[in-house]
Each structure stands twice: as C-alpha cells, then as structure tokens.
Amino acid sequence: MALQFSPSTEAKFQDLLKRYPTRAGALIPTLHLAQDEFGGWISPETEQYVAQKLNLPLTHVREVVSFYTMFNREKTGKYHLQLCTNLSCTLVGSDVILQKIREHLGIGPGETTKDGLFTLTEVQCLASCGTGPVMQVNKDYHECLNPERLTALLDKLAADGKKNA
Numbered sequence: 001m002a003l004q005f006s007p008s009t010e011a012k013f014q015d016l017l018k019r020y021p022t023r024a025g026a027l028i029p030t031l032h033l034a035q036d037e038f039g040g041w042i043s044p045e046t047e048q049y050v051a052q053k054l055n056l057p058l059t060h061v062r063e064v065v066s067f068y069t070m071f072n073r074e075k076t077g078k079y080h081l082q083l084c085t086n087l088s089c090t091l092v093g094s095d096v097i098l099q100k101i102r103e104h105l106g107i108g109p110g111e112t113t114k115d116g117l118f119t120l121t122e123v124q125c126l127a128s129c130g131t132g133p134v135m136q137v138n139k140d141y142h143e144c145l146n147p148e149r150l151t152a153l154l155d156k157l158a159a160d161g162k163k164n165a
C-alpha cells in the first residue's frame with residue numbers, strides 16, 4: 001500500500017510548509033515527521049514519498065538522509081539506544097557502558113535484540129559532554145550513566161516494551 005501521512009501528521013506537514021520560504025527548506029523537519037510516522041526509519045519508499053510531497057529530486061532527499069545520522073536507514077528496535085563513545089564520554093566510562101549493554105542485552109553496535117526491542121548504535125557526541133556517559137534512547141537523553149543506572153533503565157524499558165507490545 002502506498003505510504004500516506006495520517007491526518008494529524010499531514011496537518012503538521014502543512015503547518016511546516018507555512019514556516020519555510022521554500023519546500024526544500026522544510027526537508028529536514030519533514031523527514032523527522034516521516035521517520036516518526038513510518039516506523040522509526042527512512043525506507044527507500046519513504047524517501048520517495050517525501051521527495052514527492054516536497055517536489056524535490058529523489059537524489060537530493062537521499063543525500064540528506066544519508067548525510068545525517070539522526071535519520072535511520074534501517075529499521076530499528078522499539079528502543080534505539082544511541083551511545084556516545086566519543087572522547088569525553090569515553091573518559092568517564094562509556095566503554096564500560098558499552099560492555100554492560102553487550103552483557104545485558106547480548107547485542108553490539110549495529111545489532112538488534114531478537115525480540116525487536118533494542119537496537120544499539122555508537123554515535124559521536126550528543127552535545128552533552130559535561131554529563132557523560134550519555135545515551136539517547138529514542139528522543140530522550142540519559143546522562144551520567146553508570147552500570148547500575150544503565151541496568152535499571154534497560155530493565156524498565158524491557159518491561160514497558162513487553163507490556164505495550
């Protein structure tokens with residue numbers, strides 16, 4: 001079935017168009033809407049849909065999607081764990097957090113748990129270097145992580161995820 005924004009997302013899209021002088025200017029916020037609407041990632045079909053909505057060349061949309069790491073080019077788990085492993089976070093223990101995630105969930109960077117709940121991605125600086133180690137879970141930041149806080153967070157997410165499955 002062809003992709004289509006829900007009525008509420010379409011309303012947000014129309015509102016976006018009023019705020020930008022050109023349709024091209026609305027590309028990044030439209031991609032965010034599309035990612036949220038269509039399963040948390042930008043598929044080739046979604047790229048086409050957005051290109052059509054904004055009357056832009058598909059190649060332009062694809063370039064933007066592939067440039068920004070905030071757009072997922074593959075389907076992710078229900079919870080997308082984006083752990084910063086850049087220098088500041090590593091100095092305060094993101095390597096320990098990464099190891100703990102491996103042990104607790106059995107996945108490494110680029111992998112998704114078998115139950116589809118968690119995908120882990122290593123990212124470079126979430127612009128919160130003073131509160132590392134930092135991990136973004138979907139749209140929320142979790143800062144000053146240590147193994148205990150991480151484990152509690154993952155267990156809570158797993159319980160919530162199974163409850164709302």
Ligand code: FES
Nearest residue numbers: 084089126128129
């Ligand atoms: S180095 Fe981790 S948030 Fe900047």
